[in-house]
Amino acid sequence: MNPQPNRYVQPEVSEARIERVWRNVAQRLDERPSRAMRWLALGTVVSGLAVGAFFWLRSPPSSGLSEHALLAGAKLETKSDELAVTLSDGSSVKLRAQSEVQVQNSQSSSIALQLARGELWCDVTHREERKFKVVAGDVEVRVVGTQFSVKTTAGPNARVEVSVMRGVVEVVSARRPGIVARVGAGQRWIQDAESAPPAPARPPASAVEPESSEPAKREAPLPSAGAALPATSAAIPSGRELFEKAAESRRAGDAAAAAHAYEELLRLHPSDARASLSAFELGRLRMDRLGDLAGAITALERAVATNVGPSFREDALARLVSVYASQGNVAACQRARDRYLSSYPAGVHAAAVATRCAVH
Amino acid sequence: MKELLSHPPQPQPTKSGAGPSDAALVLAARAGEEWAREALFRRYVRMALGLAYRILPRDADLDDLVQDSFLAAFQRLDRLSNPQAFQAWLSSIIVRTAGKRLRRRKLQVRLGLLRSEPIDVEQVVSRSAPPDVSVELRAVYGLLEQLSVDERIALVLRRVERLEIPEIAERMKLSTSTVKRRLSAAEARLQRAIER
Numbered sequence: 001m002n003p004q005p006n007r008y009v010q011p012e013v014s015e016a017r018i019e020r021v022w023r024n025v026a027q028r029l030d031e032r033p034s035r036a037m038r039w040l041a042l043g044t045v046v047s048g049l050a051v052g053a054f055f056w057l058r059s060p061p062s063s064g065l066s067e068h069a070l071l072a073g074a075k076l077e078t079k080s081d082e083l084a085v086t087l088s089d090g091s092s093v094k095l096r097a098q099s100e101v102q103v104q105n106s107q108s109s110s111i112a113l114q115l116a117r118g119e120l121w122c123d124v125t126h127r128e129e130r131k132f133k134v135v136a137g138d139v140e141v142r143v144v145g146t147q148f149s150v151k152t153t154a155g156p157n158a159r160v161e162v163s164v165m166r167g168v169v170e171v172v173s174a175r176r177p178g179i180v181a182r183v184g185a186g187q188r189w190i191q192d193a194e195s196a197p198p199a200p201a202r203p204p205a206s207a208v209e210p211e212s213s214e215p216a217k218r219e220a221p222l223p224s225a226g227a228a229l230p231a232t233s234a235a236i237p238s239g240r241e242l243f244e245k246a247a248e249s250r251r252a253g254d255a256a257a258a259a260h261a262y263e264e265l266l267r268l269h270p271s272d273a274r275a276s277l278s279a280f281e282l283g284r285l286r287m288d289r290l291g292d293l294a295g296a297i298t299a300l301e302r303a304v305a306t307n308v309g310p311s312f313r314e315d316a317l318a319r320l321v322s323v324y325a326s327q328g329n330v331a332a333c334q335r336a337r338d339r340y341l342s343s344y345p346a347g348v349h350a351a352a353v354a355t356r357c358a359v360h
Numbered sequence: 361m362k363e364l365l366s367h368p369p370q371p372q373p374t375k376s377g378a379g380p381s382d383a384a385l386v387l388a389a390r391a392g393e394e395w396a397r398e399a400l401f402r403r404y405v406r407m408a409l410g411l412a413y414r415i416l417p418r419d420a421d422l423d424d425l426v427q428d429s430f431l432a433a434f435q436r437l438d439r440l441s442n443p444q445a446f447q448a449w450l451s452s453i454i455v456r457t458a459g460k461r462l463r464r465r466k467l468q469v470r471l472g473l474l475r476s477e478p479i480d481v482e483q484v485v486s487r488s489a490p491p492d493v494s495v496e497l498r499a500v501y502g503l504l505e506q507l508s509v510d511e512r513i514a515l516v517l518r519r520v521e522r523l524e525i526p527e528i529a530e531r532m533k534l535s536t537s538t539v540k541r542r543l544s545a546a547e548a549r550l551q552r553a554i555e556r
Contacts, residue, residue, distance in 0.1 A: 004521075005493050005497055005522065006410065008486040008489035008497060009417070009486065011422065013409050018405050023407060026394070027395075096477055273393075275393050277380075353493070
């Protein structure tokens with residue numbers, strides 16, 4: 001019998017790709033306004049040129065320069081909604097609400113966007129043959145292959161802010177001719193009305209050079225995106241990092257490392273939102289993969305005690321019955337069985353649980 | 361469920377054997393637990409990318425399509441009557457999202473905003489495919505661009521995913537008789553392509 005044909009038609013799926021997709025899904029889930037708000041957002045105005053640019057950005061790179069040239073100068077403008085576009089190489093650009101961007105250059109070898117107001121978020125795939133830059137006022141952000149945003153505020157307190165979530169960008173400002181600041185992941189570059197005059201010396205090529213003269217702004221932590229970023233200064237890994245580390249270790253088949261990460265999460269962040277699930281997963285790993293029945297009981301009991309959630313609690317209680325039975329601890333098994341059956345008389349494990357704890 | 365307790369490494373409610381059941385995750389996700397959504401995503405993202413790729417193999421927006429599908433799934437979780445059926449439900453969303461994109465793309469081609477390009481069969485079908493499977497897959501992917509959107513999706517689900525007609529109907533939200541008609545038209549052309 002032949003295997004499933006779909007096995008032979010598979011995309012290349014890297015962990016980095018999965019992470020990128022998840023980040024975007026999570027971000028959109030966080031940002032998604034309610035249905036009612038979305039109806040209100042119908043007031044959004046995106047010019048016809050923006051729609052043209054949308055098609056342009058989605059066209060394959062071989063579409064021809066004449067088509068590109070037609071769209072140079074196109075203006076994208078948002079009011080209460082956002083506009084997201086994806087380039088043919090997988091790069092994506094999102095124009096936040098109340099923002100305006102103009103396509104300065106749209107050649108296949110060079111893309112330049114002028115941010116007139118608001119905020120532009122970019123996730124750009126590195127391509128040697130193409131230059132990608134965003135200009136905001138007298139600041140130019142050259143993309144090396146990264147995820148970043150540029151935000152500009154007009155008026156007397158005019159300000160340009162560049163936040164980098166992944167990779168590196170180069171920032172040059174007309175106020176400091178000849179100086180290139182490299183801004184890396186987790187770092188932010190700010191230029192405001194009070195920015196200092198040009199520094200006399202050029203910094204090392206790899207140094208981050210925030211333009212702001214205020215020391216507090218140097219490498220300021222990113223706002224909401226910060227939680228999803230690797231910690232740049234924290235000595236203790238966050239609950240999220242440990243949870244992700246455990247997931248990575250599991251994917252790599254390293255149960256011991258995964259268990260260790262869960263243990264660390266429970267030790268360092270006992271009140272983290274992921275703690276209960278971590279306890280459950282730790283119990284499962286100890287039980288199924290590590291042969292540590294006593295350790296599994298401790299973890300599963302903790303999961304049950306910390307309100308892991310109705311569905312997980314049911315699984316955890318069923319597993320406790322199983323692990324006590326495996327240990328030959330009839331009294332504990334019977335208690336766990338009764339606990340399960342009293343809570344879930346029609347549960348998915350009820351039939352199996354009811355037959356356990358027999359005295360041999 | 362008896363097997364769950366007698367063979368702990370292969371718990372029944374967990375298809376992958378790698379964690380809580382889909383039903384448990386769906387219920388937690390419905391309750392607003394972000395980690396549960398993330399767990400569902402990580403469990404099915406490869407399936408989602410694979411299915412989307414097989415329907416739209418040269419689409420540069422594949423990730424976008426998968427993102428949209430997961431987003432739609434998470435936002436409509438309360439409409440999923442059987443939480444354990446998350447995978448099939450997500451597949452259905454992917455299929456319909458892909459269908460919308462295909463229709464939009466066809467329109468763009470018609471308006472001259474996009475060029476119609478053939479699928480690079482050599483790139484799409486793995487060289488490790490057995491000869492008979494390879495012949496069939498090459499014929500399918502060589503034909504796809506000539507089919508209507510419904511015919512194309514039905515053919516991929518039948519010939520590549522090996523789904524039964526009721527499953528295809530469920531994924532495409534069409535009646536079984538409509539699916540049969542679409543498949544019949546596509547299969548006739550496929551047969552001619554294979555015999556050529």
